[in-house]
Amino acid sequence: MKPALVPAPTVITCHSNADWDALSSMIGMTMLYPDSVMVFPGSMEKPLNEFFNETASYLYPFKNPKEIDPATIRRVVVVDTQIRSRVPQVHDFLDLPGVEVQVWDHHPTPQPDEKGKVIRADVARIGTTGSTCTLICQALRERGVVPTCQEATVLGLGIYGDTGAFTYTSTRPEDFLAAAWLRGYGMDLTFIADLVHTGMTSVHIKVLNELLDSASVHEVGPYTVVLAEATLDSFMGDFAYLAQKFMEMESCNVLFALANMEEKVQVVARSRVDAVDVGQICKSLGGGGHRFAASAAGFPVLIFVCFRIFVRICVLLRILFVRRFRAARILVCVFSLAVSTACQGSDSHCRNQQ
Secondary structure (H helix, E strand, O other), rough: OOOOOOOOOOOEOOOOOHHHHHHHHHHOOOOOOOEEEEEEEOOOHHHHHHHHHHHHHHHHOOOOOHHHHHHHHHHHEEOOEEEEEHHHHHEEEEEEEOOEEEEEOOOOOOOOHHHHHHHHOEEEEEEOOHHHHHHHHHHHOOOOOOOOOOHHHHHHHHHHHHHOOOOOOOOHHHHHHHHHHHHHHHOOOHHHHHHHHOOOHHHHHHHOOOOHOOOOEEEEOOOOEEEEEEEEEEOOOOOOHHHHHHHHHHHEEEEEEEEEOOEEEEEEEEEEEOEEEEEHHHHHHOEEEOOEEEEEEEEEEEEHHHHHHHHHHHHHOOOOOOOOOOHHHHHHHHHHHHHHHOOOOHHHHHHHEE
């Protein structure tokens, strides 16, 4: 006998490959909708996964989409993304008749030619803050909702994670104000520091050294763009952490860190300048993020070569995604075609091997 489905008047979810801001925003949203059930799509960040598996999954109402009764859903809330393809776990729920759809996000609204990819929302709260958790803190204050010490700490995790502890240039005054408000209700900074800033293992050091040794530096107008590569023997869930460490050690403006692991390639991008929007670059690769920190993953190994060629073409033309140049968009289309061709070639090769 199958177990009974769980009623869920409000379903809350975030984008695939969740980060701290995404998970914390989901939990924060339950304070606005106490009747909610959360659907967590998973993450590639090891500390976040450990926090979810060992703590959050026991404290908060997380469920698999298959456990939820669709007939009871009245509202679906998506946090930290506006892109429909990044929330495949709730596609069926978004299309249910009579269901209110809300989107809460701090990332830039997609360009007009990308509108077809955007979630059709009945309610949209889109901000320019450094964190979606900041938007939720603003809503909590507006409605007079007071967080517990635990809730304040979870929301603080999101703000600290997505602003790089207030060091990213995407950080806004609202982020500081939200953190100050949370601190007033007991936000635990020691707990946050232990999770957001992880230690370096011997494997981390080995991979970081490989990134440093392989780094190729390109001067693009006034900006320094670095492309670094590493090959890993096994999957590393917190590779993004090493990209951040690289940026702390080197004085580059933009970094593309590529990890070749388990016959797939993960791209982690970081930018310190407004002119180079790494979020748009990674979005063209099927990933996402914001202007200063983004990622994409899951490409066949052949894409490793395509991406290197793509970056070098951009460098040659001196237009590496500076938004005022329309030619940059043409290069995105060219690279997307290269990705599609390479994937088809990889699939054919696999079929021929069978």
